[in-house]
Amino acid sequence: MSPNQTIVACATTILLALTPCVSFADPGNGKGHGQQQHGNSGGKHDPGTRHGGPSVDRGYVLGILDGHRGYWRSNPALPPGIQKNLARGKPLPPGIAKKLDGRLLGQLPRYQGYEWMQAGVDLILVAVATGLVYEVLEGAFD
Numbered sequence: 001m002s003p004n005q006t007i008v009a010c011a012t013t014i015l016l017a018l019t020p021c022v023s024f025a026d027p028g029n030g031k032g033h034g035q036q037q038h039g040n041s042g043g044k045h046d047p048g049t050r051h052g053g054p055s056v057d058r059g060y061v062l063g064i065l066d067g068h069r070g071y072w073r074s075n076p077a078l079p080p081g082i083q084k085n086l087a088r089g090k091p092l093p094p095g096i097a098k099k100l101d102g103r104l105l106g107q108l109p110r111y112q113g114y115e116w117m118q119a120g121v122d123l124i125l126v127a128v129a130t131g132l133v134y135e136v137l138e139g140a141f142d
Helices: 003-023 058-067 080-085
Strands: 114-119 122-127 133-137
Touching: 058 133
Parallel strands: none
Antiparallel strands: 114 122, 122 133
């Protein structure tokens, strides 16, 4: 066997030996696979994941909003044309979403790489890096 063939054979063997180890890596920084950081829940509420992102428990989030009504106010509903464009997987239309009061943000579940915003009477979860709407909780601020 030539020296080049030996090097290729060794490299291939090492790569094949390490491939299963990579699949067991913990992408959650020690928190377990797929678990997201969740705000002020004491670890009792595990959001899990959905298609690589957080799974939002609508009832849980609406309960937080209801319990902290002093931290937000209802706005008029969005016009129907804009409302139609406010959908999961679409880019956030410019200028329609507002940041939430910091006190309310401290109560809502936190998902790394996402932020909560208000658009009309809807609560939306937006991917920070892409600006795509990840979740729409319609009528949350009614």
